[in-house]
Amino acid sequence: MLPVDDEALQSDVYLELLLDSHRRTPRLAIPPASVGHGSEIARPEGTTSSDRPNPELARTAQLLDRSLIRFHPSFRFEEGLAARLRAAAEAHRSPNGPRGETLAFPARTQGLLDRSPLPVDERDSLGRVLVGGAIASGVSIAGAAAWLAWRRRSRQQTVA
Amino acid sequence: MFGRAGEQRRDQLVAFDSDRPAVEAARRDLALFEPLYRKYVGQVYSFALYELRDRHAAEDATEQVFLQALNGLARFHERGVDGASTFRVWLFRIARNVISNERRRTRRRPDVPLELADAIAAPDDPAAAVAQRSETAAVLRSVERLPDERRRALVLRFVEEMSSAEIGAILGSSEGAARVLIHRALRQVARDLERVDRPRG
Numbered sequence: 001m002l003p004v005d006d007e008a009l010q011s012d013v014y015l016e017l018l019l020d021s022h023r024r025t026p027r028l029a030i031p032p033a034s035v036g037h038g039s040e041i042a043r044p045e046g047t048t049s050s051d052r053p054n055p056e057l058a059r060t061a062q063l064l065d066r067s068l069i070r071f072h073p074s075f076r077f078e079e080g081l082a083a084r085l086r087a088a089a090e091a092h093r094s095p096n097g098p099r100g101e102t103l104a105f106p107a108r109t110q111g112l113l114d115r116s117p118l119p120v121d122e123r124d125s126l127g128r129v130l131v132g133g134a135i136a137s138g139v140s141i142a143g144a145a146a147w148l149a150w151r152r153r154s155r156q157q158t159v160a
Numbered sequence: 161m162f163g164r165a166g167e168q169r170r171d172q173l174v175a176f177d178s179d180r181p182a183v184e185a186a187r188r189d190l191a192l193f194e195p196l197y198r199k200y201v202g203q204v205y206s207f208a209l210y211e212l213r214d215r216h217a218a219e220d221a222t223e224q225v226f227l228q229a230l231n232g233l234a235r236f237h238e239r240g241v242d243g244a245s246t247f248r249v250w251l252f253r254i255a256r257n258v259i260s261n262e263r264r265r266t267r268r269r270p271d272v273p274l275e276l277a278d279a280i281a282a283p284d285d286p287a288a289a290v291a292q293r294s295e296t297a298a299v300l301r302s303v304e305r306l307p308d309e310r311r312r313a314l315v316l317r318f319v320e321e322m323s324s325a326e327i328g329a330i331l332g333s334s335e336g337a338a339r340v341l342i343h344r345a346l347r348q349v350a351r352d353l354e355r356v357d358r359p360r361g
Contacts, residue, residue: 005336008343012324015342019321053346060350067299068318073205077219081226085197088230089190 011053011061018065177238179247186233193230196247201226203248203320204255210315211259212266213304221262225255249329252320256312256330263308302352310345317342 053061072078177183179196186193204225208218229236229251236250303311309331316322316330328338 004340004343008336008339011343011346012339015317016323019318056350056354057343057346060346060353063295063299063353064303064314064318064346064349067296068210068303068315070202070206070319071209072202073219073222077222078201081201081223082194082197084223085193085226085230086191088227089193092190092231 007053011057014053014058015061018061022065177246177248180238183233183236183247190230190233193233196229197226200248200251204251206319207252207255207315208259210303210319211312212262217262217266221255221258224258225251228254228258245329246326248322249326252316252322252326252330260308298353298356299349302349302356305352306345306348310341310348313338313341314345314349 179199182192182196182199186196201222205218205222208221208225209215212218212221232254236247238245238247303314306314313327313331316327317324322330323335324338324342325335327342328335331338331341333341
């Protein structure tokens with residue numbers, strides 16, 4: 001019986017040849033029956049009997065080779081992440097550096113908007129109404145203060 | 161013995177890092193990071209999907225990996241103190257950390273990863289397709305039952321077609337230790353499948 005290091009080396013050589021055989025030719029699905037118990041084990045091109053680990057491990061390696069395939073993300077995800085990476089790269093190049101990010105103005109109204117009974121697509125207009133209301137109210141307070149000051153000044157002039 | 165051989169192999173990896181021109185270009189201008197992203201997005205996503213067994217979690221992990229890589233590219237050295245040797249090894253070390261954190265956080269481990277088995281191309285013959293699907297599901301279940309490092313090593317070997325030296329560098333062990341890890345994983349899967357194929361009697 002071989003020591004585990006030697007067995008591992010033997011398996012490694014076999015796997016290298018197995019994987020290399022379909023780097024040259026695309027992976028083909030092998031019918032399950034061809035690697036079943038008691039069947040002849042397909043030998044990767046270029047292997048000799050001394051390169052192969054025991055038949056059970058060789059069979060398992062072939063099953064894994066066929067079952068563990070690479071998946072690809074969706075086009076939408078890939079493109080979305082590409083755009084986010086471009087934006088992150090751009091942020092690094094800007095004079096402010098990657099930390100100089102601009103915050104959206106209506107951030108303070110976000111909590112209010114989230115609790116709003118309005119449908120989501122109408123909440124943006126509510127945000128504009130809130131901001132507009134605040135500006136209008138500020139303008140009216142300033143106007144009232146100016147009017148009171150003018151009235152007080154004109155009364156003082158009358159008394160004098 | 162293996163440590164020394166691993167070091168030699170690592171030197172070879174550095175000498176043959178095909179990504180070096182792209183990495184140097186991206187270091188000068190991060191806008192040129194995109195070719196590296198396009199080259200590796202499928203590999204990182206696939207690794208994350210095998211580890212997390214959930215498409216959305218795999219997408220989140222992939223995003224984190226590439227954002228960390230982009231932000232940390234200036235700190236990447238082909239032979240850093242942490243043993244990273246090539247860009248791919250460095251990227252997968254980030255992926256391993258991100259995915260480990262995600263697995264710890266969610267403890268997501270579905271019992272039957274059939275959705276992966278379904279996604280694998282089946283032969284035209286319906287009977288063969290059924291047999292292959294059930295065989296693939298059995299293999300995936302068996303891989304899922306492996307201890308974390310053995311499973312990772314096996315996925316990196318078969319899915320990403322990495323060498324034992326690269327896997328050792330990603331998992332933080334020597335090339336020899338990675339070889340033994342893969343060999344033990346193979347033996348465990350073989351025993352597991354044997355038990356499924358030949359139930360009692």
